[in-house]
Amino acid sequence: MGSAKQRYDVVVVGGGHNGLTAAAYLARAGLSVLVLERLPEVGGAAVSAQPFPGRPARLSRYAYLVSLLPDQIVTDLDLDLQLASRSTASYTPLVRDGRHTGLLVERPEGAATRASFRVLTGSTEEYDAWRAFYDDVGSLVRAVAPTLLSPLPVERDIRSQVESRVWDDLVATPLGRTLEARFRDDGIRGVVATDALIGTFTSLHDPSLVQNRTFLHHAMGNGTGEWRVPVGGMGAVTAALARAAVAAGTEILTSAGVSALRSDEDGAEVTWRDATGVHTVGCRIVLSNVAPWVLEILLGSPDEPENKPQGAQLKINLLLDRLPRLRSGINPQVAFAGTFHVAQGYAQLEEAYAEADAGRLPAVLPGELYCHSLTDPSILGELADRGAHTLTYFGLFTPPSLFEESREEAKAEAVRRALEAIDEHLVDEIASCVATDAHGNPCIEARIPQEVEAELAMPGGHIYHGDVEWPWASNRARLDTPAQQWGVQTDQPSVLVCGSGARRGGGVSGLSGHHAAQAVLASR
Numbered sequence: 029m030g031s032a033k034q035r036y037d038v039v040v041v042g043g044g045h046n047g048l049t050a051a052a053y054l055a056r057a058g059l060s061v062l063v064l065e066r067l068p069e070v071g072g073a074a075v076s077a078q079p080f081p082g083r084p085a086r087l088s089r090y091a092y093l094v095s096l097l098p099d100q101i102v103t104d105l106d107l108d109l110q111l112a113s114r115s116t117a118s119y120t121p122l123v124r125d126g127r128h129t130g131l132l133v134e135r136p137e138g139a140a141t142r143a144s145f146r147v148l149t150g151s152t153e154e155y156d157a158w159r160a161f162y163d164d165v166g167s168l169v170r171a172v173a174p175t176l177l178s179p180l181p182v183e184r185d186i187r188s189q190v191e192s193r194v195w196d197d198l199v200a201t202p203l204g205r206t207l208e209a210r211f212r213d214d215g216i217r218g219v220v221a222t223d224a225l226i227g228t229f230t231s232l233h234d235p236s237l238v239q240n241r242t243f244l245h246h247a248m249g250n251g252t253g254e255w256r257v258p259v260g261g262m263g264a265v266t267a268a269l270a271r272a273a274v275a276a277g278t279e280i281l282t283s284a285g286v287s288a289l290r291s292d293e294d295g296a297e298v299t300w301r302d303a304t305g306v307h308t309v310g311c312r313i314v315l316s317n318v319a320p321w322v323l324e325i326l327l328g329s330p331d332e333p334e335n336k337p338q339g340a341q342l343k344i345n346l347l348l349d350r351l352p353r354l355r356s357g358i359n360p361q362v363a364f365a366g367t368f369h370v371a372q373g374y375a376q377l378e379e380a381y382a383e384a385d386a387g388r389l390p391a392v393l394p395g396e397l398y399c400h401s402l403t404d405p406s407i408l409g410e411l412a413d414r415g416a417h418t419l420t421y422f423g424l425f426t427p428p429s430l431f432e433e434s435r436e437e438a439k440a441e442a443v444r445r446a447l448e449a450i451d452e453h454l455v456d457e458i459a460s461c462v463a464t465d466a467h468g469n470p471c472i473e474a475r476i477p478q479e480v481e482a483e484l485a486m487p488g489g490h491i492y493h494g495d496v497e498w499p500w501a502s503n504r505a506r507l508d509t510p511a512q513q514w515g516v517q518t519d520q521p522s523v524l525v526c527g528s529g530a531r532r533g534g535g536v537s538g539l540s541g542h543h544a545a546q547a548v549l550a551s552r
Contacts, residue, residue, distance in 0.1 A: 032279055035310040036060045038548060039298045040319030041286045041326070042527060044072025048269035049541025050315050050526045050548075055276035057549055063278060064300050066285040066485065068072060070270050073316070073484055073491070074536050076263030079473045080347055082466025084409035085401075087345045088262035090475075090484065091491075092398055092420045093255040095535030096248060097265075100177055101542055107268040108498045111256040112403050116366030120455035121356055122148070122215050122373070125276055128355035130451065133216060135254065135366065154213050161210050161220070164165040164194045165247050172244070172499055173251040176539055179513040179546075180531060192385075194295070199498075203240045207374065217374035222396065222424075223247060227491040227534075229340035229427050231381050232374075241496045245534055248499075257403040265536060289314060289326045291520040313551075315544050316518070317527040319493035322485060327520065339477040339489030340384075342395070342423030342442050347463045347471035350415045351399070354456035361402060364419070365524040368397035370490065371449040377424070385427040389438065395423035419445060428477040428488055435478065443474050466468030493529040501531075510550035514543040524548065 038054050040047040043065030051061045069075065073090035094111055102109055117133040132144040145155035171189035175181045187195055197206045203224050211217045221232055224243035232239055249255040256299055259267050274280060279366060281302070288299040291314065299308045316323045351360040371380075371394040380390035398420045405412040423446050431438045451457045463471045477489025501507060503514070513515035515531025516524045526544030527533060533540040 029280060030304070030307045031062055031309050033060065033062075033309070035531065036062045037311065038062075038313045038315060039064065039296070039309060040315045040317060040526065041298065041436070042066070042287070043070035043280060043282070044527060045074040045266055045269055045536055045538060046527045046533070046541035046544075047315065047317035048273050049101065049105070049538040050268065050317075050545040051278040052269060052276055053542065053545035054548060055278040056105070056272060059548070061273075061278045063273065063280045064286050064298065065280065065282045066282045068283050070280060070282060071263065071266035073486070074266050075260045075395040076261035079345060080463070080465040082465060083347055083411065083471060085230065085347050085411055086261050086263065086407050086409070086417065087347070087418055088258075088400065088420065089345065090343065090480070091262050091536050092422075093536070094258050094265065095246075095255050096176065096250065096537035096539055098177055098537075098539075101538045105269070105272040109265060109268040110259040112259050113254060113256055114366045114403050116362055118219060118367040118369060119358065119363040120215060120219050120369040120372065121354060121363070123452070124148070129143040129408055130354075130356045130358060130363070131219065132255075132358065132362070133366070148215065149213050154211060157211055164191075164197065164255075165253070167191070167194055168198055168244065169248050169251065169253065173248055176248075176499065176532065177542065180505075180507065180515045182501050182505065182507075183503050186500050194505055197525045198235075199240060199246065202233045202237060203243055204378075207232070214374045218377055219369060221374055221377055222369060222372050222394075225377065225424050227339065227341055227421065228496070229338060229384070229425065231385075232378065237330060238495045241498055242513040244499070245496045252408065256328070257400050258521070259404045259406060261404070261407045262536070269538070286326060288328070289323075289523065291327065291522045293521060294522075294524045303501050309545050312522065313548050314523045315526040315548070316523060318485060319487050319490070319527070319542075320518075320525060320529040321487045321494070323518070323523070323525070323529075324482065325524070337488045337490035337494045338427050338429075339480060339486065339491060340425055340427045341489070341491065342393070342421070342426040342446060342482070343475040344421040344423070344443060344446060345473040346419040346421070348417045348419060348461045349463045350461050351417050352458055352461045355453055355455055362398035363418075364397065365402045366537075368399075370395050370397065370453070372396065380425045384427060384430065387429060389430050389445065391445070393423055393442065393449050394425065395421050395446055395449065397421050397450070403411055421450075426476065431476050431478055435476075439474060439476050442476065443472070491528075492534040493527060496534050497531050499532045510547040513550075514547040516540070516544045516547050
């Protein structure tokens with residue numbers, strides 16, 4: 029259907045969590061705001077779903093953890109939202125000399141963590157190196173995190189707050205070289221390295237340093253490196269933001285696919301299609317919550333495949349009747365409560381990247397598991413009392429190119445290899461624990477990059493809409509306008525970016541929406 033008015037102060041293209049954040053801030057400031065969402069519901073990647081017929085469990089279908097959502101945004105928008113900490117930071121099952129063992133990292137770290145390092149490596153030297161490394165990471169995070177709700181700092185301001193060796197190790201040198209210098213154990217190197225590779229197809233030695241930027245992005249979670257579980261599932265985040273936006277006066281239209289943007293110095297026009305036809309409204313500012321590559325097409329630029337971002341992840345959602353037992357003997361409720369690393373030794377990561385870069389599905393597929401129902405059993409509904417649990421798997425090094433031919437067969441093989449890598453460490457094969465739906469089918473739902481693109485309009489299935497950037501401006505950056513100062517500018521003065529493609533975008537944080545809103549308000 030058409031909108032209530034012919035002209036708005038701001039039109040937000042895309043109703044993902046960042047678009048809703050921006051809309052809520054702007055509407056609370058008294059601006060007229062219209063949000064247009066292509067899908068039948070808002071939320072984008074931050075949604076919950078009940079994917080298995082006859083099973084009431086609501087899984088976070090795409091995005092699965094909240095990264096950098098500041099308490100200030102929750103307070104500013106009066107969000108009814110609870111974020112829960114996981115009791116385990118990570119568990120990494122390993123095989124050493126034919127013996128099944130593993131590395132446990134508690135949250136917060138305590139005696140069990142130190143003991144786990146000692147049992148795995150024979151001494152506490154690697155744990156001391158671990159603590160020293162994360163002390164250095166923490167010093168960089170402490171310099172950056174306080175700036176995240178402010179205009180962009182410049183590089184020299186951040187660099188002046190950390191020791192030169194820390195800057196060299198984390199910002200100036202490929203992370204792989206740093207990890208090789210600071211750790212001796214392959215498994216521990218791998219645990220650290222994975223935060224540099226989530227959602228990014230790259231080597232730990234890439235001279236572009238995209239792996240370093242991705243690592244810092246993950247290390248800044250909640251200002252401490254902690255990524256939290258939204259109680260009620262990821263849909264609870266979207267629901268809270270949508271309520272705040274609507275309560276402030278935002279108009280939201282769903283099933284409204286934007287087909288064109290026209291922009292000049294006096295404002296912009298937005299055209300969309302829905303079941304009733306084609307509609308156009310005018311506005312002073314457009315906020316784009318779609319990927320920059322998609323935005324360029326909406327603005328009339330040709331489709332340029334060579335510039336299209338390429339994601340690299342395999343996402344699998346599972347519903348289990350019970351948690352599997354582990355060969356290492358650790359309690360599954362401890363091991364699966366945090367990030368469960370699979371085939372993520374340092375050498376395995378580099379080998380898997382080399383295989384994928386050569387066009388082959390990695391023989392041993394690295395990935396990690398998250399059991400959100402151990403932290404938030406409410407997502408299970410009536411299944412919570414029956415021993416059931418959810419599992420989310422996120423696989424690395426599976427770019428779209430691996431699925432271009434024989435897509436279904438390649439996808440099935442990727443899922444098989446992912447489950448096979450998990451099974452190496454289990455007493456009970458994962459298939460024996462998987463629940464069945466009302467039709468007798470296994471409760472397994474998998475998504476490859478092409479499917480993420482088709483469902484969410486993320487080009488190449490890239491979860492960040494493109495490579496992650498440093499959360500500061502270069503010393504030579506032009507910071508003349510509010511949009512530039514907040515890192516949300518485009519080459520069109522009446523079009524700003526409010527999604528993951530913004531300078532400090534990526535993850536479920538609301539930061540890009542906040543930044544775009546502040547740039548609009550500063551330019552009034």
